[in-house]
Amino acid sequence: MINATFRLVFPALMLLCGWMLVAPDSAAAQCRLCAAPPDGVSSARSSDKTETPLNIEITANLDFSRLALLNRAGGEVEIDPQSGQRRISGGLTDLGGLSLNGEGRLTGEPGRVVRVHLPERITLSAPNGSTADLVKLDTDLPAQARLDRDGRLNFSFGGRLRVTGNASGQFRGRIAITADYE
16 A cells, blocks of 8 residues: 655744834834824734634545556556546556545634645655655645635645655655645
């Protein structure tokens, strides 16, 4: 069985505002947002509002199922992130079993636009030392993915597994999936 185990990375969102102080009066003039509002004027500064952290949870692991390598030239198996459909090419053959596209869930501030980042390449390894490459990772998310009114967004992801040489075994690896607000 060929599958992947996932490691989640939660990006820290930081707002860095640095001003070089020449004199106390000039600092207030340079940064009007930093100055206190005049009496009787309400302020809608972002520092008054706490941003809801963005969290990611993997609800289903990417699993390429059971395959056999027929020759040293190798082959590829791809799982489509949208349909979950598996395509096998080259010197691989299907040994049966259920393949799965990966699934994840983002939770955070309702209505916010988010970005999900997947690595370009992951090397998977088997206990016997064999390796295979997981490439072309992709999600089913649109270009501008947005959390719903409850602050949730479900997504699926897939990729292409390349096997060459005399690789064999149960391949595993960690995929650093990150997400952040736009």
